[in-house]
Amino acid sequence: MEKFPEILNHFSIDSKSKDAQTIKKTIELCEESEVKHKEKKTCVTSLESMVDFGLSVLGTNNILAITSEVQGETQASQRYTIEQVQQISDGDNMVCHKLNYAYALHYCHVGGSTRTYMVSMVGVDGTKVKAVSVCHKDTSFWNAHAIPFVVLKVKPGTMPICHFLQDDQIVFVPI
Template identity: 60%
Template sequence: MIDFIFSELGTNNIQAITMEVEGESPQIFHKYTMEEVEQIVDGNNRVCHKVDDPYAVHYCHIGGRTKTFMVSMVGVDRTKVKALLVFHHDTSFWNPKGLHFIVLNVKAGTTPICHYLPNDQILIFPSKEATNKAI
């Protein structure tokens, strides 16, 4: 997985982040109050999704040009969460029958799409100090 990421991003100077939770496991249907929003990357990245497998297997893919933010929130139960919010600029290459387009009643490529990454996913991107040398 690491070799794939290095070759796809063109550098071995990378950062990897995921959701951070302080307290109980985050409840998806709790109400949260946003405390801070910080942009952490603008450009290409890779997202790695945990695959349902007895081994540590991830499916990694490009999300296209994105802006990614770390959103600090506090739940009604006082659980503190730092969640990753991904803003996709171009959705024209996505499956036009995808659930997000149906739910939002929009067509692929007509509007940007934002979403949070679930807590079992990893966002990998070139660090700000990356030399952009190919491996």
């Protein structure tokens, strides 16, 4: 954050603009300390840094990188039928989320034991999706006011929380 004005100046971004606020939030996320002992995180600007961090936190040189895939382009919200569920891994994984910034930037983190699945689905319009799903087995250290707990009306640590990854997110699993 100490170089925030320099960053805005470098990219010719008005400090009062929506883009400036987005960049500020991204920097705050990247600089936020690891408050929970079960989470390791970093922000990376290259594929090489992403892989290096994954190798170090997963403790192996044998990793698989997977992402959700959508066959065709659909903007419509629709119902999907699950055709197949395949477990990819059981244990730690690392997920990298694309961030809004002036250049390519990803937030990568390992947050406790998970099960990772590839779920094949087909939409009512015929769109085929292979979606990565991550199930967090230990949610005891999560914020009790996080959206999953509010929506599901459960408390942290009482049950696994599963979610799909968007197609701009990457999960790395040991193989």
